Amino acid sequence: MAGEAGEALARARALAVLRIRGAALGAVLLPAAGAVVLQVAGATGRIDGGAWDGLRWGVTGTALLVLAVASAVAAVIVRARPAVSPAVPVPQKAAPDLHRMVQDLAEKLQVPIPSGIELTPDCDSWLEDRRPTAGQPERRPAPVLVIGSPFLWWMRVAELRALLAPVVAGTGAAADPEIYAARRFVRGLDAAAGVAAHGRKQRSVLLRPAYGFLGWSARLLLRGCSAHVAEMERGVAASASERAQAVDYGLRIVAQEQVGLAYAGWDRLLTRVALPAWRMGRWPSRLDAGVVAALTELSRRDRLADGFETRLGERPACDLLEEPGVVDEAISLLAARLFHGGPRRTGPDWAPVSWARYPEEVVDRIWRAEAARLIRVLDEVRPSVFGRPAAGGDADAPEAAGGLDDIGPSEAAPAPALGSRGRGLLLGGRTVRRAAADRGAAPGLRDEPGRATLARVIDRLAAGGSEELAARIGALVAQDEAGRAAVAALPGPAAEIPTPVYQLLPPRTGRELLADHVTAMVCCAAVDTAGAGAGLDWLDGPALVVDGARRSDLGWPVLRLVENGDAAPLRAWLSAIGVRAETSVRLA
Numbered sequence: 001m002a003g004e005a006g007e008a009l010a011r012a013r014a015l016a017v018l019r020i021r022g023a024a025l026g027a028v029l030l031p032a033a034g035a036v037v038l039q040v041a042g043a044t045g046r047i048d049g050g051a052w053d054g055l056r057w058g059v060t061g062t063a064l065l066v067l068a069v070a071s072a073v074a075a076v077i078v079r080a081r082p083a084v085s086p087a088v089p090v091p092q093k094a095a096p097d098l099h100r101m102v103q104d105l106a107e108k109l110q111v112p113i114p115s116g117i118e119l120t121p122d123c124d125s126w127l128e129d130r131r132p133t134a135g136q137p138e139r140r141p142a143p144v145l146v147i148g149s150p151f152l153w154w155m156r157v158a159e160l161r162a163l164l165a166p167v168v169a170g171t172g173a174a175a176d177p178e179i180y181a182a183r184r185f186v187r188g189l190d191a192a193a194g195v196a197a198h199g200r201k202q203r204s205v206l207l208r209p210a211y212g213f214l215g216w217s218a219r220l221l222l223r224g225c226s227a228h229v230a231e232m233e234r235g236v237a238a239s240a241s242e243r244a245q246a247v248d249y250g251l252r253i254v255a256q257e258q259v260g261l262a263y264a265g266w267d268r269l270l271t272r273v274a275l276p277a278w279r280m281g282r283w284p285s286r287l288d289a290g291v292v293a294a295l296t297e298l299s300r301r302d303r304l305a306d307g308f309e310t311r312l313g314e315r316p317a318c319d320l321l322e323e324p325g326v327v328d329e330a331i332s333l334l335a336a337r338l339f340h341g342g343p344r345r346t347g348p349d350w351a352p353v354s355w356a357r358y359p360e361e362v363v364d365r366i367w368r369a370e371a372a373r374l375i376r377v378l379d380e381v382r383p384s385v386f387g388r389p390a391a392g393g394d395a396d397a398p399e400a401a402g403g404l405d406d407i408g409p410s411e412a413a414p415a416p417a418l419g420s421r422g423r424g425l426l427l428g429g430r431t432v433r434r435a436a437a438d439r440g441a442a443p444g445l446r447d448e449p450g451r452a453t454l455a456r457v458i459d460r461l462a463a464g465g466s467e468e469l470a471a472r473i474g475a476l477v478a479q480d481e482a483g484r485a486a487v488a489a490l491p492g493p494a495a496e497i498p499t500p501v502y503q504l505l506p507p508r509t510g511r512e513l514l515a516d517h518v519t520a521m522v523c524c525a526a527v528d529t530a531g532a533g534a535g536l537d538w539l540d541g542p543a544l545v546v547d548g549a550r551r552s553d554l555g556w557p558v559l560r561l562v563e564n565g566d567a568a569p570l571r572a573w574l575s576a577i578g579v580r581a582e583t584s585v586r587l588a
Contacts, residue, residue: 452587
């Protein structure tokens, strides 16, 4: 029968794990056995005397102590609940076609049917054993089939069937008594180690030695079992793969190609599209549908992806669900909790958002909020290169007057002011700033606090000092994140906000944050003065839409300004778009 060789190897390794468990039990019972021998010998008169009595009762006390400690450790190992992968259960009434497909696979592979189906926001599929809950009879149930939700929306029905065949085939080895017992023992040890680690951090100082001994015992047994467990799982995988070769083997190769593509689209969607929304208190309610849109967009841009778009004409695997939208919404909320740490319930500060409302409720709000933070930082960090910081309204007047006195009469002819607020007198075609820079003096223009214009931002960065601005923005962002963590630590409903299980992106540096904030300020100015709009790029996230087309050429001019203080590329870009930098923008 197919898979017997791998299953035999797995069973042999499982027996090795059980022998380690037996050896540990024997070591615990050894003092008790010695105490029983000494007590029987003393009762029958074979040993007598004060020395033998002291030895007999000493060994008996030691045996009782060892049994008490071992019983406590064993109770923790037996009662500890292993970590369960977060997933959304899919009962049979919610997806009868999906359950029927899995049952047909199990019957064709001649293996037990999985006890349930769950979906998880990940690009992987596996079997997961579940212990009976309290009150249920102790039995050996079939494992639960956990399927990555992006697979259901991107793959076709035949591809999903071929992909799940080797996974479902693993229920055959999972039903073996020795393999099941070995897995349960190892999971109990792992859970006990977690209990010990948590107890040493949360419990009182008096209990820390007990938790330390529990952790040491569990880790010692895990180290002894690790090699055998690894070989056992390899044998199980080999057995499942051999069994599944008889089911859609050729189509499985095509399905494996789609796994990599789905993973790339899912990762791009989470990091570029979902993460900005989560930071603004909104969670996209159709993440899995967004994967299809992202991969379809990739097929249009990438020549290597030619032909993938034609697959969309076939029946998608999500049709196996009765209500795909409801399931997608539940998975989207779970993904937000896992990767960002959002609360369990929705509310004013944590609400779902559709893809149609994403540009307005997420993109525009991000730009306005970051532009407001940038203006706040400009007000807090006074410019050092614009002359001495002004304490009063006329602090810059002597320097400006001196600059005007040194300029010849022909250059001092008045001209209309720049912008709506009359900043920067033109002197013979040049501003006071340009004239002062040509003479090697400090510019005489003021950096007026509270002035929310793009021109002010460009002038500040062009004059230098981006390091101080980046440091201050980084500190403000860190304060916001620390405030959110403090709220999560409070008792009550706020404590429902969990810590992210997985960090999608490393923390952004201060310079990266400054570039993002300058980009947001440019986008706000373009929306307010040039008729542009907020948009969504499925692969790059928030996008600026000008004349119905997404503009992706803003990054380099902004980086040039932030890193080198060169404003010429950005000014040229703004001129081409028709953005009026001197007009005040609307902030959050």
